[in-house]
Amino acid sequence: MDVILIDDEHLPLRQLKKMLESEFEGINVLKTYLNVHQALEEVSTLNPDSVFLDIHMPEINGLELAAHIQEVHPAVEIVFVTGYDRYAIEAFELFAFDYLLKPLRLPRLKKTIQRLRQKIETSPEQQKEGVMLRCFGPLTVQAPGQERKQMKWRTAKAQELFAFLLHHHGKYVERGTLLDLLWPDFDVDRALQQLYTTVYHIRQALQQAGLTEITIRSGRELGGSYRLELGGSIQLDYLEWEEQLKRIKEPAPHTIRDYEKLLFAYEEDYLGVYDYMWAEAKREKLRRLWRQNYEKMIRYYEEKGDYEAAIPLAERMQELFPLEEDSYFELMRCYDAVGSETDVEEQYQLLLSRFKRELELQPSEVVLVWYKQWKQIRQSNTR
Structure with missing residues (x-):
């Protein structure tokens, strides 16, 4: 669980950090802040699961800061830490997750951490986390918390057939289209045998990689066809990237760091390391989308x-x-x-x-x- 700590006093900030890191496994204190303005600026970039926040601070009231944090990072859980219990009702009206009184007591803190873990583990954001198929650059697989990995393909044709079906995932692709794409110089019988063998090799590769939620179904549609289906926990990086850009919409002080993160996440073109001509239209669409948002950000910076x-x-x-x-x-x-x-x-x-x-x-x-x-x-x- 990733957390950040905000307090205008150095000693309680250091004590809370020490308690969290020494008493609890899996707690990652991303950063501590004495400066509330810096904390607000960086919270969306750090993307913490929870913020431990003092209420009584001279520069800005902790309740106001919590409201601003929830505006830029709605999924974050706020835990107030303060010596002023008269703020409790107002704090919970702001949907604070919990409220801890100073001086902190370990048994009470343990209850808060336990409840936080339960809440985060059952949140929609955590539930949807799954295997990411990365199509920017080389086609790779990334499990949560792990590095990107190349799948082991029996042949280059197996890799391209998988990529082509993934490109059209959820839709049936006519068998004749696949034969013309991959074995245009073969006679029909020989090409069909290559297709059946290659589909078998893809299914084996998916099984060996543990990607059991990815299936290839054959159907009678269009005189014989194939469709690749993705299970609910399988994500595609380019679709996730497009969706996040749509949610941000326009550069603004509270979204600019997210904008930067997304534009720098575009490391390479869609399947850009492969000479797949059929992917060019999608490549160009994503390039245009990147350019459009690049222009928005450049104009924003120039105006500022x-x-x-x-x-x-x-x-x-x-x-x-x-x-x-x-x-x-x-x-x-x-x-x-x-x-x-x-x-x-x-x-x-x-x-x-x-x-x-x-x-x-x-x-x-x-x-x-x-x-x-x-x-x-x-x-x-x-x-």
Whole structure:
């Protein structure tokens, strides 16, 4: 269970941290805070299961802070820790999970931790946690709390057939479509034998990997077909990624860290390490979605004048799309805004060399004019 602790006094903060870490197994104190504003800013990024929070603090009332925390991280459980019991009724009206009085007593704290564990283990968020099939980059499997793993496929055809059925999961795919895709040069009888054997190998691979909730069903629809079905605990990373972006909607002070986390989670294109032409439409859709949200965040940072925060995002854009000039131009403007002339020059020269080498093109007129004017201003300032 992941927790954060907030108190304006160092001693009780240290004592609570020591009690939680020494007396309870599986309690991970992510961070302790004396600064309430920093805690509020980072809570959605840290994504704790619970927040232990003092009520009586000079900068902001703990009840108000709890309400703000629940706005940015609705699933979190709030446990108030204070010496002022007159706040108890108001605290529970804010849906606080529990209320502990200082000085803390271990038996009472044990009851709170026990109830927290029961609540978290039965929460919808925990119930839905299961195996994640990761399709950004190579196709891998990730169990909760474990590293990504490659599945062991008997042949490259088995991997592609699984990926294709996963791409169309929940829908029947005509047998003839699969034959044309994977064995276009085989006669029908030989191609069918390859298909049956490959489906058998996929089922074996799923069994060996313990993915018993993933099944391949054959049907008579469309003159013979196959459908891949995912059990309730199986998740797909790209679908989860899209859903989270939809929930956030727009960059705002309380969502910007979640926005950053999602955009940096896009490490590679959908099945991007494979030469699967049938996946290109989905790749392009997800690329566009990333670009659209990248533009929202860049505009947000520019309006706030936070060019330092925009730089890592533009660098990520450049890594993903090295032959698009937007990121180079964005980085040139950001580096100019923070006074880094060397980096402006470096980005411009990098843009020139890549465009000439890969595309045999010059940058756009907009970039060329901007750079020329920037250069003139620099030279005039040095005279």
